[in-house]
Amino acid sequence: MMDKKVIDEFSQIVGPNNILIEDLDLFTYSYDASFLPLIPATKPDLVMKPHSTQEVARIMELANIYRIPVVARGLGSGRTGGSVPVNGGLVLCLDEMNKILEFDGENLTITVEPGVKTQDIYLYCAQRGLFYPPDPSSLKHSTIGGNIAENAGGPRAVKYGVTGNYVMGLEVVLADGSVLQTGGKMIKNVTGYDLTRLFVGSEGTLGVITQAILKLIPMPKRWRTVQVLFDSLEGACAAVSRAIKSGTIPVAAELMDQISLQAVAKFGNFSLDPNVKAGIIFEFDGDSETSLEEQTGGVQKICAEYGSIQFRIAMTQEEETELWSLRRGLSSAVAALAPNRIAEDISVPRNALPEIVKRLRAIAVKYDLQMAIYGHAGDGNLHPSLLVDLSLPGEKEKVDLAVGEIFRAALAVGGTLSGEHGIGITKKEYITDALGETGVATIRSIKKALDPSGILNPGKIF
Ligand SMILES: Cc1cc2nc3c(=O)[nH]c(=O)nc-3n(C[C@H](O)[C@H](O)[C@H](O)COP(=O)(O)OP(=O)(O)OC[C@H]3O[C@@H](n4cnc5c(N)ncnc54)[C@H](O)[C@@H]3O)c2cc1C
Structure with a gap:
């Protein structure tokens, strides 16, 4: 707990209108968009909203003198507990330094x-x-x-x-x-x-x-969005890898398995052909219509070889927006399927995609858990999401084991724990598996050199 005198000293740096100290306010800064039941909310002692580098510098100087933990925070949309103040202290909320x-x-x-x-x-x-x-x-x-x-x-x-x-x-x-x-x-x-x-x-x-x-x-001059539906998830993954190998680099290649597509269909209120087992949203860009034609034509042929059932080009701006809003709403649509959702963020070499989805499926079967698989297939970054009810007896234990196996599967095919969400709190127990003893010792020594008192976002990464 921070001393009242110390809180006053900090408050003077940003002024009383730029601090939050009420219990309810502090609670708002005690969690992020990671999976709450696995991370107990931890309240900071004080939230500060600086408006300049000079203010941040003075805050850090004082925090360093008093050895007070400081957790930088943007908008708290992080998925691994990065901005959760596990050791209390200060949350430095930077959303008003927005020029x-x-x-x-x-x-x-x-x-x-x-x-x-x-x-x-x-x-x-x-x-x-x-x-x-x-x-x-x-x-x-x-x-x-x-x-x-x-x-x-x-x-x-x-x-x-x-x-x-x-x-x-x-x-x-x-x-x-x-x-x-x-x-x-x-x-x-x-x-x-x-x-x-x-x-x-x-x-x-x-x-x-x-x-x-x-x-x-x-800015590229033209864009084209295409939705492709497949009769198998492995086929969809292989098609992405082949398309890129053939020299067509899409702007995006977003994969959704059948469960993810069903979630989106429920959300968007449309029905889904039961033969559809996976979908990909491709986006292409270029300077001319001819370039877009060439790219889509080439990818269409490849998709057909890998079991595509439908190849739909968005013909209007509205259709394009509709396809992307479904993709952007996917995470929430999947989360709505179960009381709890644990979404991972593994990243694997692109050609290992068919193998990793096979392994993920096997993990879901082994632990009798529902798993949606979606993500950025074009760069091998998948979000296998366990859809569970943690209030059921034994469910949490099964989830813990399944998550460990998901990470081990990613490492086994040459991948890693996170492609974009970071390690935060939720993955730190696996960091040595991914980086090895020497890797962890190296990042620890960098941390020690830059933050000898360990006040910057303690309890994260390792
Ligand atoms: C619905 C949804 C969809 C998402 N989709 C994606 C996606 O497609 N790709 C993706 O990569 N992520 C995605 N995320 C995760 C999240 O949005 C990103 O990690 C994002 O970068 C976090 O930004 P933030 O401002 O919310 O940071 P916060 O969550 O507030 O903080 C995240 C981390 O950054 C640190 N931090 C914040 N600001 C600073 C600063 N100024 N200086 C130093 N450290 C700082 C914090 O200490 C913390 O460790 C998604 C999240 C949600 C909820």
């Missing part, structure tokens, strides 16, 4: 504060003819700071990569309150270690991101 600081159309960059919502960056750039591609499905509900801290991905990662591929430079407040600048607007830079990359995906454990310079690219 777009500079748009540089010549160098194709945008400089932003950490609390800007991802969709706002996309729209701001699109209105000026440039493209910020990373598109986590939570783009309306997550901040760029949270995206960088989790190295968030999204459907477009197949062709355009993830958040980290667009971060050119950062301003970061370190554990002792000093302010670090990394990278910049230059495209090439090998001056010292690549510190920008170090903070990407660091889950708030190494520093608080207070500014980011992001790379932009020209």
